[in-house]
Amino acid sequence: MIEFRSVSYAFEDVSVLEDVSLTIEDGEFGLLAGANGSGKTTLLRHCNGLLTPDSGEVLVDGTPVSDDLIAARSSVGMVFQHPRDQFVSATVGADVAFGPENLGLERAEIDRRVDAALEAVNMAGREDDRIDTLSGGEQSRVAIAGALAMDPSHLVLDEPFTGLDEPARRSVLERLAALSADGTGVLLATHDLRDVLTLADRVIAMRDGQVAADGSPDDALEDLAGLEVRVPDR
Amino acid sequence: MLTYEPDETLAHRLDPRSKLAVQIGFAATALAHPTPRALLVLSAVTVVVLAAARVSLRRTVIAYRYALVVLAIAPVLAGVTIGSPWFDRADALTSGLASYRVLLILLVSAAYVRSTPVRDSRAAIQRTxxxxxxxxxxxxxxxxxxxxxxxxxxxxxxxxxxxxxxxxxxxxxxxxxxxxxxxxxxxxxxxxxxxxxxxxRCFAWNPTLPPLAFSRLDYPVLAFALCLALSAFY
Amino acid sequence: MATERNSVELVDDDAVRSFARAAVLAALMGAAAVVGSIPIPLSPVPISLGVLVVYLMGLYLGPYWGTVSIGLYLTAGAIGIPVFANGTAGIGVLIGETGGYLWAYPLAVILIGLAVHGTDDLADPADTSTPVIAAVLLAALIVIYGLGTAWLGYVLELGAIEALQLAVVPFVPGDLLKIVAAIAIVKAGRIDPT
Structure with missing residues (x-):
């Protein structure tokens, strides 16, 4: 469970988040929608302590993030835009192992997690592939596997479809749907809502650093009008 | 280009630390003894090392071609004198032998490069x-x-x-x-x-180290490296 | 699981950022060794951007992280990543005839880093006056030439003049241009070191 309690945050005197309160339940598939600059990225980066609120508090599983960064970062796996800048190793297997190695796990457990994570993103058996030989969609999926290897209860993704062609985008979405079906919570920030609304349990719309709407995908379509997000063609 | 290539040679099965020791021992003794007799022995060692890693001499020479040009010019430059006798053969010979040992050192290090994946070198560094x-x-x-x-x-x-x-x-x-x-x-x-x-992904100072272990093959190689290093003093 | 995690010692956020910059600049130096060269008029030797990146490491990473960066570059090359001139690698290059230049790079970075930033937090190099930057980059270049020539002379059994002819003279025009270029980059003030 990720809980925001009256979180405000400013960057260089410009308010980016204003008094945001929000609870993301375990196993929930949430969409974070909103135009560029609406505060989506800033909100996400508070979930695992990459940013610290100016006021208010963020809790993961009931513990303030700042009290236990390691627990928060293990529990909330994060995938950023530009997957090619997120890899720490030149080969797939070594990269996915990076998170669990940092947690100091036994080698056998690390290997088990790497296998499971690659399996979950349809990249099983590709451990020795070089990352710079992968397609954009494959790179995105390996970045997701890197987060999954931390064994998180939530997977948070910031605009993961940027730069992906349509088949690659669909391959990532399909994996997210499968993860969600297996019980992993997914929080997906995107300004492109095509195909994703049917997967989501909930849509949170951001505008000017505040939650402008929060509800089921059916209600969301009306609320989203005027938020500069790309909605499904009707 | 000269890089790691997967293979099953003797050198590929050695621990990177043994191969590192051989290179250092070899360089030490080559720098200490630029004499025709020592260089003859070291040439034989180089041939063995190259064979043990199945290094292609042609491709290695192409990879180091710029360095080799300098090695080839040096004896000429050393021999040329302004005024009589115009070319000092003794100086040119001394420099030629010195250049030749540098060539041998380059070739021996090429064996390490071809036989050692970055992953193993990284493990050796983190463990040493x-x-x-x-x-x-x-x-x-x-x-x-x-x-x-x-x-x-x-x-x-x-x-x-x-x-x-x-x-x-x-x-x-x-x-x-x-x-x-x-x-x-x-x-x-x-x-x-x-x-x-x-x-x-919890980048930490104390992660699980990558696996790496000496095999029985490594001990004679380490002993050989030690002999090379000691021979620098005689 | 909880007890295992308690022993994890996270790298400080600030250190992570500086370290990432140091590692990526080391890779930039390696990339410049292969694709960076620019032909210059009236010189047989094209300019490799390598030494420019050495200057930038000192100027933008400071003495501590700059040294980490150049150390990563040298280690990466030693273990076989093709980052040395013309995409070569191997310990042999560090010991071979151009090894002196490579060993001088860390000294050059420390010299530049200390002169521009001191030992405290990173400063903006744009605040350092142009003559001071020019002088310190020139001093760094002299250190590089000095060690480079001395080692080349020793390892190839050449006299000082011969070593200078082979290892310094052809490169002087390009290296001076790189100093001017580095000053232009700093004075444009568009890159934030912090």
């Missing part, structure tokens, strides 16, 4: 150098290996963009500073995104 320096160096070289092709791509893009906008007409200083500035800006942008990913 204790504490924070070992961890920084180990993860650091993994990052260099990962980002090298990415930044080569950046530099190519920058140069092509400059050429497309009549960049070749501009002054040399202008061109160098533009490439330098754009290259540095992009590198820092990538580094800042990378640092978020490192933090999200």
């Amino acid at each position: 150098i204790p504490g924070k320096p070992g961890q920084l160096l180990g993860i650091g070289i993994a990052l260099v290996f990962r980002f090298l092709p990415v930044l080569q791509g950046d530099l190519r893009t920058i140069r092509e963009a400059m050429a497309a906008r009549l960049g070749t007409e501009r002054g040399t200083i202008d061109r160098i500073s533009t490439v330098g500035m754009l290259g540095l800006t992009r590198a820092f942008d990538r580094a800042d995104r990378l640092s978020l990913a490192l933090r999200a």
Whole structure:
């Protein structure tokens, strides 16, 4: 469970988040929608302590993030835009192992997690592939596997479809749907809502650093009008 | 280009630390003894080392061609005198022998390069150098290996963009500073995104170390390296 | 699981950022060794951007992280990543005839880093006056030439003049241009070191 309690945050005197309160339940598939600059990225980066609120508090599983960064970062796996800048190793297997190695796990457990994570993103058996030989969609999926290897209860993704062609985008979405079906919570920030609304349990719309709407995908379509997000063609 | 190639040779099965020891022992004794007799023995050692790693002499010579040009010019430069006798054969011979030993040192290190994946070198570094320096160096070289092709791509893009906008007409200083500035800006942008990913994946000072162990094969090789190093003193 | 995690010692957020920059600049130096060269008029030797990146490491990473960066570059090359001139690698290059230049790079970075930033937090190099930057980059270049020539002379059994002819003279025009280019980059003030 990720809980925001009256979180405000400013960057260089410009308010980016204003008094945001929000609870993301375990196993929930949430969409974070909103135009560029609406505060989506800033909100996400508070979930695992990459940013610290100016006021208010963020809790993961009931513990303030700042009290236990390691627990928060293990529990909330994060995938950023530009997957090619997120890899720490030149080969797939070594990269996915990076998170669990940092947690100091036994080698056998690390290997088990790497296998499971690659399996979950349809990249099983590709451990020795070089990352710079992968397609954009494959790179995105390996970045997701890197987060999954931390064994998180939530997977948070910031605009993961940027730069992906349509088949690659669909391959990532399909994996997210499968993860969600297996019980992993997914929080997906995107300004492109095509195909994703049917997967989501909930849509949170951001505008000017505040939650402008929060509800089921059916209600969301009306609320989203005027938020500069790309909605499904009707 | 001279890089690691997967293979099943003797050298590929050795621990990187043994291979490192051989190179250092070899270089020490080659630097200490630029004599025809010693170089004959060391040539034989080089042939064995190259065979043990199945190094292609032709490709290695091509890879080091610029260095070899300097090695070839040096004895000529050493021999030429202004005024009689115009060419001092003794000086040229001394320099020629010295150049030849450098060639041998280069060839021996080529055997390490061909037979050692970056992953193994990284493991050797993290297991040999204790504490924070070992961890920084180990993860650091993994990052260099990962980002090298990415930044080569950046530099190519920058140069092509400059050429497309009549960049070749501009002054040399202008061109160098533009490439330098754009290259540095992009590198820092990538580094800042990378640092978020490192933090999200719990980048730690005390991770589980990559696996690496000496095999029975390594002990005679280490003993041989020790003999080489000791022979530097005789 | 909880007890295992308690022993994890996270790298400081600030250190992670500096380290990432140091590693990526080391990779930039390696990339410049292969694709960076620019032909210059009236010189047989094209300019490799390598030494420019050495200057930038000192100027933008400071003495501490700049040294980490150049150390990563040298180690990466030693273990076989093709980052040395013309995409070569191997310990042999560090010991071979151009090894002196490579070993001088860390000294050059420390010299530049200390002169521009001191031992405290990173400063903006644009705040350092142009003559001071020019002088310190020139001093760094002299250190590089000095060690480079001395080692080349020793390892190839050449006299000082011969070593200078082989290892310094052809490169002087390009290296001076790189100093001017580095100053232009700093004075444009568009890159934030912090």
